[in-house]
Amino acid sequence: MDPAEVLMEEAKARQKPILEAATRGDSEIQRFFSGTTAFVTGGTGFLGKLLIEKLIRSCDVKKIYVILRPKKGMSSKERISALLKDCVFDNLRETNPDFGNKIEPVEGDVAELQLGLSVQSWVTIAEEVDVIFHMAATTRFDETLRKATLINVRGTREILALAEQCKNLRSFVYVSTAYCQATRDRIKSEVLEQFYPSPIYPDALIGMAESMGDERLVSITKE
Template structure:
């Protein structure tokens, strides 16, 4: 067997107790987030994807809104469709193939006033969201100063 495959199998075996504990759902954090609707800025980034996966797999959230902007000719909705296919969701996909139904796009841009949200999106967030995770960041270090 290829050494990389051996490594991956060992890593999966180490995850088994963690997945079993998450499946029980008896942790206070899991109970707190169960049935909630979350808003995540930066959900298409590295840490944002990990947070989405963890919330859906371990906490049985009702819905996750992800603020996404068009980027490099790809619309916000296309970016979230691509996000659902990311390998970070492989374990979750095996457990719950319909997990993607809990992820909903809200077009916006955190670098804009009012997060670049439409009035309708702003109202939806105000009425439905229970928890907000601000994970967005810029990787352009020559960004203009907003002060």
């Protein structure tokens, strides 16, 4: 057998107990998510795709709303169709060919006020969603201050506003970047799993991004 095939078989063997446990569907986590309706931002990203696959395959969720913006000439529905062809869904496609029926695209943009959602989409999510996973973010280190602020800071504020209006919300999960606390005063120091004060008040930063000209923003980005 080819060495690569040997490694693959060994990996599958290690996964077997995990897959068997998932098939039973009786874990505390599976019971929590079973029958829930989720809302996911960043669903087309690396972690987002894995999350969606796992929720459908292992947790038997009722529905997953995925916020998408039109991109490269593709509508939100076309982007979902492309997403479902990803290899991460290969195993799920074999066991549950109709899994795509549980995924509902919602046109919007995390960088916009109210997430760029229509009034009807906002109301529908507020009425139906039990669980929110906020994973959308720009992770470019050279991103412009305006774009980084509108997506990562204001976008999080806007989805929290939506979460507050969800009538049946049971869980809000926020996935941050690994370097959100990489400020100068923490160089060569231990960064703990705790909340740290922001170097600048978030609403002040949002106000700057919304009102300042490009030249001024670029000039203060280093600071």
